Structure formats: C-alpha cells, structure tokens
Amino acid sequence: MAKVSFIQEKCKGCKLCVSVCPKHIIKMNDQSLNEKGYHPAEITDMDKCIGCAFCATVCPDCVIIVEK
Amino acid sequence: MGQKLLMKGNEAIAEAAIRAGCLHYFGYPITPQTEIAHYMAKKLPKVGGVFLQAESEVAAINMVYGAGSTGTRVMTSSSSPGISLKQEGLSYLAGSEVPAVVVNIVRGGPGLGGIQPAQSDYFQATKGGGHGDYKQIVLAPSSVQELYELTVEAFNLADRYRIVVMVMGDGILGQMMEVVEFRDKEPIERPDAPWATTGHGCERSQNVITSIHLSPAVLEKMNLSRLEKYKQIEEKECRYELFNDEDAEFFIVAYGTVARIAKSVIETARQEGLNVGLIRPVTLWPFPRKAIDKVMGTAKAFLTVEMSAGQMLEDVMLSVCGRKPVYFHGRMGGMVPAKEDILQKLREMKEQLG
Amino acid sequence: MAIIFQKPKALKDTSMHYCPGCTHGIAHRLVAEALDELEIEGRTIGIASVGCSYNSYDYFGCDMIQAPHGRAPAVATGVKRSKPDSIVFTYQGDGDLAAIGTGEIVHAAARGEKITVIFINNTIYGMTSGQMAPTTLLNQYSTTTPYGRIADLHGYPIKVCELLATLDGPAYIERASLADVKQIKNAKKAVKKAFQVQMAGLGFSMVELLSTCPTNWGLNPLESMNRVKDELVLHYPLGVFKGESLEV
Numbered sequence: 001m002a003k004v005s006f007i008q009e010k011c012k013g014c015k016l017c018v019s020v021c022p023k024h025i026i027k028m029n030d031q032s033l034n035e036k037g038y039h040p041a042e043i044t045d046m047d048k049c050i051g052c053a054f055c056a057t058v059c060p061d062c063v064i065i066v067e068k
Numbered sequence: 069m070g071q072k073l074l075m076k077g078n079e080a081i082a083e084a085a086i087r088a089g090c091l092h093y094f095g096y097p098i099t100p101q102t103e104i105a106h107y108m109a110k111k112l113p114k115v116g117g118v119f120l121q122a123e124s125e126v127a128a129i130n131m132v133y134g135a136g137s138t139g140t141r142v143m144t145s146s147s148s149p150g151i152s153l154k155q156e157g158l159s160y161l162a163g164s165e166v167p168a169v170v171v172n173i174v175r176g177g178p179g180l181g182g183i184q185p186a187q188s189d190y191f192q193a194t195k196g197g198g199h200g201d202y203k204q205i206v207l208a209p210s211s212v213q214e215l216y217e218l219t220v221e222a223f224n225l226a227d228r229y230r231i232v233v234m235v236m237g238d239g240i241l242g243q244m245m246e247v248v249e250f251r252d253k254e255p256i257e258r259p260d261a262p263w264a265t266t267g268h269g270c271e272r273s274q275n276v277i278t279s280i281h282l283s284p285a286v287l288e289k290m291n292l293s294r295l296e297k298y299k300q301i302e303e304k305e306c307r308y309e310l311f312n313d314e315d316a317e318f319f320i321v322a323y324g325t326v327a328r329i330a331k332s333v334i335e336t337a338r339q340e341g342l343n344v345g346l347i348r349p350v351t352l353w354p355f356p357r358k359a360i361d362k363v364m365g366t367a368k369a370f371l372t373v374e375m376s377a378g379q380m381l382e383d384v385m386l387s388v389c390g391r392k393p394v395y396f397h398g399r400m401g402g403m404v405p406a407k408e409d410i411l412q413k414l415r416e417m418k419e420q421l422g
Numbered sequence: 423m424a425i426i427f428q429k430p431k432a433l434k435d436t437s438m439h440y441c442p443g444c445t446h447g448i449a450h451r452l453v454a455e456a457l458d459e460l461e462i463e464g465r466t467i468g469i470a471s472v473g474c475s476y477n478s479y480d481y482f483g484c485d486m487i488q489a490p491h492g493r494a495p496a497v498a499t500g501v502k503r504s505k506p507d508s509i510v511f512t513y514q515g516d517g518d519l520a521a522i523g524t525g526e527i528v529h530a531a532a533r534g535e536k537i538t539v540i541f542i543n544n545t546i547y548g549m550t551s552g553q554m555a556p557t558t559l560l561n562q563y564s565t566t567t568p569y570g571r572i573a574d575l576h577g578y579p580i581k582v583c584e585l586l587a588t589l590d591g592p593a594y595i596e597r598a599s600l601a602d603v604k605q606i607k608n609a610k611k612a613v614k615k616a617f618q619v620q621m622a623g624l625g626f627s628m629v630e631l632l633s634t635c636p637t638n639w640g641l642n643p644l645e646s647m648n649r650v651k652d653e654l655v656l657h658y659p660l661g662v663f664k665g666e667s668l669e670v
Contacts, residue, residue: 003423014443014636014643020603038442053427054603060447061438062429092504118503122496123529130493130526134500137487138467142504160490265485265501267465267508276479278470278488 002051003067004043011063013038017055023048026055070252077212078242081145081171081235082107084219087254090141090169091117094131096124096150099183100239101173104145125150129157129170136166137277139264141223145171147239148181148189152197158232159198163279165263165294167226169219170204171235173242176402184402185239185325190379193234194353201291203298204232205305206352208323212246218350224257229301236352238375239402240325301354308356309348312338315366316345318414321384322373323349326405330373333410342414352380360387368421371395371413373405393421430454432463432483439477441548443643445600445633446474449542450481452606452631453513456614457484460621466509467501469494471523473515474548482513492523495530498537509620511538517547520556520580527586531626534591538616539628541582544635545654552638556580559657564638579657583630587663593625594665597658599632601650605660612662618670627665632658 011034018026018041025048028039041063043049051068075083082104085093093108105121112119122128128144135142146154151172161168174189176182191197193206205225207218215237222233265275281287309327312334313319320330327348337344345367347359360370369392372381378396385394397413399405429435432454440446457463466484470476472491479486489497494512502510519527519541530537545562547553552565557579561570571579583597594616598609609631616627632654634646641649 001423010437012442016443016643016647019644019647036437051426056427057603057606058448060440060443060445060451062433062447062451064427065425065429066427067423068426092500094500120499120503122499123525126493127496127499127526127529130490130496131500131503133489133493134469134487134497134502135504136500137497138501138504138508140504142500156490157493164488265467265487266505267467268463268485270464274479274483275485276488277486278479280476280488 001047002049003046004049004055005065006041007063008040009034009036010061011038011040012036012061013040014060015041016058016060017041017064020054020058022052022054023050025049070250072247072249074245075212075248076103076243076245077215077237078103078173079107080212080216080248081219082111084216085143085169086111086115086117087250088141088220088223089256089258090143090223091115092135092140092142093117094120094122094128094142094144096122096128096146098147098150100175100242101145101147101171104171125153126157129154132168133157133161133166136161136168137265139261139266143169143171145173147173147175148177151189151192155192155197158204159200159202160279161232162198162202162204163200164277165230166277167230168232169222169226169235170232174236174238176400182402183239185404186375186400186402187238187324187326188376188379188400189236190352190374190376193236194355202294203353204234205301206234206236208236208350208352209241210324210327210348212241212244212248215241216248216250220254224255225305227258229297238325305351306354306356306358307350308359309350310359310362311346311348313345313363316343316363317366317368318342318344318371318417319347319363319367320344320371320373320410321347321380323352323380326373326375329405329407329410333407336407337411337414342418344414349380355383355387357387360384364391367392369393369395369417371397371417373410374398375404376400430458432457434481434483436480438481440474441637443634443636443646446542448600448606449540449631449633450478452610452613453511453540454482455610456617459614460617462509462617462621465507466511467505469498469501469510469512471512471514471518473518475513475515475542476549478513492518492521493526494518495523495526495535495537495539499530499535502535502537509617511540511617513540514542515548516543516545516555516557520582531586531628532589532591534593534625536620536623536625538620540613541628541630542633543582543630543658544633545579546635546638548635548638559653581658583663586628591626592628592664594619594627594668595663597630597632597660597663599650599655599660601632601647615670619665619668622670624668
C-alpha cells in the first residue's frame with residue numbers, strides 16, 4: 001500500500017503528474033480552485049497507488065509527498 | 069617608524085594592501101598599473117594569499133564581488149579603460165554593500181586614449197560611472213608615501229562603511245619611485261561581518277547578498293539607508309591639506325600630482341609678491357567643501373588646476389557657490405600642467421582682480 | 423508507512439514563481455537533494471544569475487549571492503578562491519551562461535575552477551519573454567526570430583558541453599534532461615556527481631540540464647517535455663563529455 005498527498009495550494013495545475021502515473025489515478029480537481037487559481041491535482045483511488053513516486057519526480061513544485 | 073624603502077608607486081600600493089591584510093587580488097594587465105599585479109603575483113603566494121589574473125576587468129571586479137561577499141579583504145586595480153569596464157560591478161558592489169578596494173591609475177582618455185598620466189576619470193569616480201544612486205569613497209594620494217598610507221586606510225574605510233573605496237592615482241604616481249617609510253604595525257580595523265556569505269553551517273540563518281529588489285518601496289528604502297550612510301561619511305571622513313593658507317589672496321585647488329606642482333608654483337609666486345595658497349583634496353568624494361569655506365575670508369579667487377578639461381572644477385564651483393570667481397587651467401591627453409603656465413594664469417588673475 | 427519522497431530540506435517552503443510545468447522547479451529540487459544527501463548545505467554558497475532564476479536565493483536555503491548577468495562563474499571564482507573549503511555552485515540559464523557570460527564560463531572552466539555549474543538550457547530567454555538565446559535551434563521561433571532562427575542571419579546554436587569539453591580544466595561535464603521520469607532520475611545522479619567532483623577537489627564540474635519553457639514555446643507543459651525529447655536532444659545529445667570514468 002502507498003499513500004500520496006498533495007500540498008494543494010502549491011499546485012499550478014500543470015498536469016505533468018497526470019501524464020506519468022502508471023496507474024492513471026491522478027486527476028485535476030475541477031470542482032475547486034486553489035489560492036493560485038488552479039485546479040489542483042488529486043488522487044481519488046488511493047488504494048491503486050503503488051508508491052512509484054513518478055508523479056512526485058516530475059512535479060516542478062514539490063507539491064507531492066509519497067509514503068510507502 | 070619602521071623600514072625605509074625606495075619604491076615604485078604601483079608596488080607601494082600592492083605592499084600596502086598586503087600589510088592591510090588583503091590577501092586576495094584579482095586583476096588584469098593594463099598600462100600604467102600592471103606592476104601592482106606583478107608584485108601581487110610574486111608576493112601573495114608567499115603569504116598564503118591568492119593572486120589571480122582574470123580574463124577581463126569585468127571578470128576581475130566580479131571576482132572581487134564574490135570574495136568581498138565572504139567578508140574577505142580584497143582588491144583589484146586597473147587604469148581608466150579597465151575601470152570603465154568595471155563600472156557595472158562597482159554599481160553591484162554599492163547596491164549590495166560589499167566592501168572592496170579598487171585602484172585606478174588614471175591615464176589619458178577617452179577611448180584607448182594614451183598611457184600618460186591624467187585626472188580625467190574624476191566624474192566617473194566621484195559622480196558614479198555605474199547605474200543608480202550610489203557613492204564610493206575616492207582617495208587621491210599625491211606621493212608614494214600616501215599611496216601606501218591611503219591604501220591601508222582604504223581597507224579600514226571599506227570595512228567600516230561596507231563601501232567601495234577607490235584609490236585614484238595617475239600614471240606619474242604609479243610609475244615614479246620615492247622613499248616610503250613603513251610603519252612597524254599597521255592601524256588595521258576589521259569589524260566582524262555577520263552579513264557575509266561564508267556558509268551558514270546550519271548554525272545561523274541564510275545570508276543573501278543581492279542588489280535586486282523588485283518592490284520599488286523596498287528598493288527606495290535600501291537607497292535611503294545608504295544615503296544616511298553617505299551623509300555620515302561626508303561628515304566624518306572628509307580629508308584635505310591646506311598649504312600656505314593663513315592670509316593668501318588666491319587659492320589653487322589641486323590634487324594628486326598637480327598639487328605637487330602647485331606647491332612649487334606657490335614658492336615662486338611668493339617671490340613675485342603673489343600670496344597664493346593651496347587646497348589639496350585628499351578625499352575627492354566626499355569633496356572637502358569646508359576647506360573652501362575656511363579660506364573664503366581671505367581668498368579673492370580660486371584657480372582649479374587639473375589634468376583634464378575641468379571636472380573637479382564643477383565641485384569647486386559648487387562649493388564656492390558664486391561667492392568668489394573661480395578660474396581654471398588644465399592639460400589633457402597626458403600633458404602635465406607646467407609651472408610657468410600656472411604662474412602666468414595667476415598673474416592674469418592678479419591683474420583682473422587687483 | 424515511511425515518507426519516501428518529499429521536498430528536500432535545502433529547498434525553502436516558498437512557493438516558486440516559475441510558470442506551470444516549467445522544469446526550473448525540478449532542477450532546483452535536484453540541486454537541493456544533492457545538498458541534502460551530501461550534507462553540505464551548511465558550507466555551500468550558491469551564486470544566482472540573471473534570468474527566470476534570478477531569485478533562486480528565495481528558494482535555496484544555503485547562503486547565496488546575486489551575480490550580474492553572465493558573471494556568476496567569476497563571482498563563484500572569487501568566493502571559492504577566498505573560501506576554498508566551501509562548496510560553490512552557480513545556477514545559470516542559457517542566456518546568462520552562453521551569451522553574455524561566455525567569457526566567464528570558458529575561463530572558469532579553463533582554469534579548472536573547483537566550482538559546480540548548473541546550466542539550464544531551454545533554448546530561449548524566458549524572463550524577458552521569449553527572445554532568441556545562443557542555444558535557440560535553427561528554425562525555432564522566438565520574439566526576436568519571428569520568422570524562425572535562420573543560420574544566415576542569426577548564426578548557429580552553441581553546444582556548450584562539447585565546447586567546454588575541449589578544455590583541460592573541466593573534470594566533469596554531463597548533459598542530462600528533465601523531460602521525463604527516467605531522464606530526471608539520471609539528471610539527479612549527474613547533479614550529485616558534479617557536487618562530489620567538487621568535494622573531491624578534482625576540478626571544474628558542470629551539468630547542462632535540457633529544460634522546458636512552456637510559456638515562451640507556446641506549448642503546454644507535456645508538449646514541452648516532448649519537444650525536449652523530440653527536438654532538443656537531437657541537437658544537444660545527452661551524455662558525459664568529460665570525466666566518464668571518474669570515481670567519486
């Protein structure tokens with residue numbers, strides 16, 4: 001099991017994490033905007049996460065914390 | 069007093085810097101000051117110092133900026149065209165308040181100019197050749213002994229005020245040889261530098277040396293605090309020499325090499341019944357306005373003499389402020405004002421003003 | 423469960439000003455990870471240059487100095503020569519390093535200055551909004567090559583790693599890329615190795631990181647990453663150009 005958390009207010013909605021997730025479980029939360037005015041990334045299906053940290057590796061803003 | 073040595077001006081500067089604890093020198097060859105680099109190249113490695121010939125004067129001043137940012141006493145030297153190349157660096161040093169000593173052995177200009185002595189970098193040195201509102205202390209030695217003493221003092225001033233101090237000589241002063249009497253112990257004052265970027269060692273917060281502040285309010289505040297500092301320097305660090313000033317009717321205002329010529333003019337003038345005094349600025353910035361005020365009572369007129377088209381002339385006029393007439397005599401391109409021409413000018417002044 | 427990935431300590435918490443998807447942020451992280459893993463932040467002095475990363479001192483936690491445009495290698499030289507036990511790095515873009523700063527970088531490398539240069543090559547001037555850089559590719563559009571870069575008019579893009587590898591001073595030169603997870607992991611190794619080369623006093627080290635500029639390329643972040651892999655890498659091949667067999 002692995003867990004990924006997003007520091008919402010630092011996300012700029014660049015979607016690079018979305019593009020690299022092998023499990024395709026990251027999506028942009030289009031229901032809310034963070035204080036920068038972006039739709040932040042989030043994971044709804046956490047139990048599919050394998051903790052590969054690809055998302056965090058490609059994130060330019062250290063938004064993503066990965067636990068395993 | 070200590071050891072006496074017959075020394076070339078440029079070498080006295082280098083020796084003075086080392087005695088002042090400056091063990092880092094970054095320079096670039098340019099006539100007529102390169103002996104400073106030669107001396108540093110020979111001596112610094114022997115005293116645990118670092119001499120580095122940079123790829124350009126631009127690189128050299130930025131190496132000075134780097135070393136100075138770590139709180140290290142550091143110096144560079146050059147001559148007019150090279151000093152022009154360093155102006156951006158001098159503005160950065162001023163904007164980030166990094167102390168450094170910069171030596172300018174002035175030569176004829178503009179452009180590639182010549183290699184003979186001149187004083188035509190006065191405006192650049194005292195009014196700021198770089199961008200933005202800033203000042204740097206400018207010291208004007210007029211003997212090899214003063215090249216030594218003022219270079220040592222330059223480091224104390226630079227550290228005391230976190231400012232660039234320029235020692236401004238000319239091709240004659242740099243190349244001539246005179247006896248220098250060295251002190252046994254140099255009057256070195258080195259305040260500690262908590263602001264320096266030496267690596268925080270995880271024991272203090274981060275230090276940042278920068279001159280960019282995108283917020284205009286912050287940038288103005290930085291400038292205002294420096295103006296305060298410059299005002300203090302103007303009040304405390306003004307230096308000049310008055311010569312034969314008790315009751316002279318005319319005063320020559322001259323510095324560096326020209327001040328020496330003026331002194332022999334004054335001796336000869338006295339024999340012709342012309343009572344002439346000398347005001348010799350030792351700091352070009354801050355300019356010694358008080359010296360002008362002091363003699364205003366007896367002075368009928370002032371004669372500024374420079375190896376330029378008349379640059380300090382404007383500071384003299386500002387200081388005299390119209391109270392008395394100000395005359396000018398200058399030579400350019402490396403020509404040196406002749407004693408006879410200065411005397412002739414004084415005679416004309418006497419005729420006009422009686 | 424343990425944390426296996428988070429912001430490195432040597433990076434401050436400040437949110438970075440870079441555009442969404444700009445790989446400057448990744449490059450900053452890799453440098454900070456190296457400082458953390460090598461435990462050298464305390465004795466490191468970074469030199470910020472002029473360009474999008476002008477205020478990298480707001481992001482790196484180590485002592486920092488702001489250098490004039492192009493002069494970071496000279497400033498770094500002054501720092502290293504006066505504090506030889508410190509670790510000194512410059513963080514420069516392609517305009518800063520390969521245009522106005524060509525003299526400084528060539529001579530710092532030729533002297534074998536024991537500093538580490540982090541060179542971000544995104545083939546454009548970002549901060550000033552999209553002008554041609556010395557690394558702009560032929561036919562690439564920019565605000566100063568509005569009809570595409572034409573060799574006859576604008577000359578040819580400069581390969582900095584290859585240029586500096588002809589000098590004897592450099593101990594380690596590598597070009598890496600930030601264009602995908604695999605390449606970022608390799609870039610991380612390169613950055614760390616560059617600092618280790620400096621720690622071992624072996625001479626000048628530089629890592630060129632092929633990077634993106636979504637805003638001025640007119641592409642979205644993912645398209646920009648692909649452009650690095652499809653176009654930049656062709657002209658700027660990845661690999662080690664000096665110090666291949668170096669053990670640190």
